[in-house]
Amino acid sequence: MTGQNYEDQIYSTKDAIEIVWTLVSTAMIFFMQSGFALVEVGSVRAKNAQSILIKNLCDSAIGCIGFWLVGYAFAFGDVKYVIGFGSDYFASSNFKELETDNYKWFIFQYSFAATSATIVSGALAERCQLATYLCFSFLMTSFIYPVVVSWIWADQSWGTGWLKNIGFIDFAGSGVVHMVGGVCAVWGAKILGERYGREKMRRVEKMRSEGSLGNVDHYVGPAGRNSISWNDHEFQEVLQHVKGDYREAFKEWISTQQPEFKPHNPALIVTGTLLLWVCWLFFNGGSAVIFSPRKNAPAKVIMCNVISAAAGGLFAVFFKPRICGTYSFVSQYDPGTICNGIIVGLVSCTASCDKIEVWSAFLIGTIGSTFYSVGCLLLQKFNIDDPLEASAVHLGGGTWGVMAVSFFNNEVGLFYDAQAGIKQFGLQLLGAIAIACWVSLIVAPFFLTMKKFNLLRVPKEIEVVGLDISELGGVPEEVYAKLRKDFGFLTPNQSPMQSFNRGVKRSMVDDLLTESINKDNEEQVKQRVVFSKNLKADHETSKFGLD
Template identity: 35%
Template sequence: MRKKALRLGLSIAGASAVAIAAPTAALAEDVDPIAAIDSVKATLDNVWILIAAVLVIFMQAGFALVEAGLTRGKNVANIFMKNLMDFCVGALLFFAVGYAIAFGGKFTGAGKYIGGDGWFLAGDGIFSYGTLDKFVFFTFQVAFAATAATIVSGAMAERTKFKSYVIYSALISAVIYPVVVRWQWGGGWLFQLDTPFHDFAGSAIVHMTGGVAAAMGAYFLGPRKGKYGPDGKPRAIPGHSIPFAILGCFILLVGWYGFNPGSWLGADPVIGKIALNTTLAAAAGAVVAMLVTWLKDGKPDVAMTGNGLLAGLVGVTAGCWVVNGLGAVIIGAVAGILVVYSVLFWDRVKIDDPVGAVSVHGVCGAFGTIAVGLFSATEADGVVAKGLFYGGGADQLVSQLIGVVSIAAFVAITTAILFFAMKKTVGLRVSEQEEIEGLDVHEHGVPGYVNDDMVLR
């Protein structure tokens, strides 16, 4: 009986295979193998960039943990709420307005400065790239917009009105950041220089933009209560969870493998080189920052080592495609030194930045962008030239300086106007009592940490 059933099963399977194979063979004769390969490549490109976008979006969790860990427990819910709104509010405004300004059709100056088509992703002027679906490209770009916005949160921590922060977050995602994107990634005037300004994944466009805005926010807010003693010298205000901060650094490191390799906008072998340079710069930044604090203070500083890791990542982001491995190590190492002494500098000039955002993103973002003009080992016509240290002359270096100064000036002026206007109208800073008691309860009506021993009667 079993043998008959087996023969019957084999007969049915064989007939099915013939039925399926016949039309498949006929179709195979009509399929262009080149077109089939291109179709598979396009699918892989879209899947990879969507994965990269998810990695970059998950970086918001890293930023939240770093900021929460380096500040006090009475403000932790407020910090997570701000980071959540950076993505949510930013996504809506970038969809409605920001993407059109950054990548839409021509609007002013023949499209050199600002786009003006594709509001709400509608119209024929919506930009995409290569084989990427425009919605996949948008998702990747909105993740970057949220990153630029959330950098500011750390520098303004523990004393900012939530409603004022949301207004800032909306405007940087809708207008300020998209204009900067337009200038280079959107084919604007920086890209049209004789030797184009090169910022592959956003050391200046994303990180320096956030860092400069952070400096303006911290300046207009003023320092936290107790940050400076009667003699005017800065005092340390310890964060409530160093493990939170270091876990956040690890999450950011993982996310950066979407940030940098994803910026190639395709699933090609070159993303391996980009990942390598990202790894080397991060490692060099962390090790050097650790050694500097060890030599300076007698003990390796845990939080500063984490910031050294981030400084190396920020520094190499502009040139991760065009530098070689040694260049990435040097860029990361220099960033690891810069971040330590930059934090001390801002403290001394009374810019109170609880997490070092201005130093990590602003200072190291500017340095990393300029470093392309020194360490670029790649020449691609109409994209990037070799750097000064690789026989390319000063052309690329000059373009990098023009880009850094222009972006920094634009962001500083626009965010200064924004923060000044809010300070004079809706207010920027919470009251002294609210700051002392914590923003979790006063801004959101709930403590970040609940006393489990409390008895309800």
């Protein structure tokens, strides 16, 4: 490539092929946003599906503006060890005067930045205010993520970051993209708090497991249910929010059911995961032509990713239920676990896929599934409500991916050169700690400040009704159909459980649907919130999965 500026450059055939490969990879990496959106929508309850889609769309848009205005400059503008800063890079002010093809690099790097920001969206699902999340997304793509990029990926044409200078290796982003997103997800989910109803649901489950509600089992029948101690203090605290007319039916339900917040559409989760799997081949393979001297590098990189993902998905099904203590003979195969295992296999392989063998990719994916499983256990232990388990997938898998370089890299890995491997282990550990500390230093104060001023979480009434109805004025089609089907008068032959279900839904469906369909202005939204407060006793039962 020759010429003094962008417009005067003459491209060789090799350069032209590289540009085409980079642009195609960029398009496929950006298409990962569709996969993340499908996984998120399928993982939440139906009443929040539209809000997730709106959030992901706005996330991509505002992230693009932030990365264009200042993010790219902080990442690549005359990097001096810690952060980039060059006036030619802010808002692409002088891209055409620079010899380097910054137009190509900007869109390629933005697709990575958008991926890192989207990771956090799933951890905050169903209860975070949209405006606050968009502020975070701007901060993420304009400052948090670019600084880490400047440490690790800024090459000699821009200057060299301090981590790259000492020998830290992260080929395609286990640390830069996924650890950054994972650390943000953990802090955000912890500070935001659990979804409304999860805490009391967990307390009921704890009482069930400890026997304070009796030895409840699906198969013991009415005789077994008679032994439940309904006077337990903690259970009475839960029960007081249920209207008197429904308490007997509620007691029967709680003694025979295991309430939980289930994903409303596993088909979307699986479809989104398969889409991510395909796009990930370009996520890791996109840089192979540029950075690897071997002609077969892209094909080998892609093969390693396929093997690692397959191993992660298969072994996650075995490891997670046993590590988390949720194994059941009648529910051995959870599609969400398999999907997250596939993703964690891809995340784990991302840092080292350019210089590992295929057998190494298999081991990396397998071990990555254990990191994911342990991460899920830690989320449970510390009561961190992450609907997508994004923290366990991206922080757990990203951390292992960074450290795996020191074991399996065929130039400096421990299995190839013990002395070099030990040194590389220290460098990789230092890099992982530096990334976690930097991200925590920025993101924790941000979320705490938003929480302090009540700007982080939606009101409980809105959370109970659902963000789609309360904030967007819409009802998902399947929810509308379900509510209309359940709406009607009780018949003498209905069971107490049917009476309970229909009573709760009938008390709110007509007004909620009418208001959501005929919503004309914000005043009606306020009236709907008042209405939901008056029906608090009925609405609170939705936290047991009856919404």
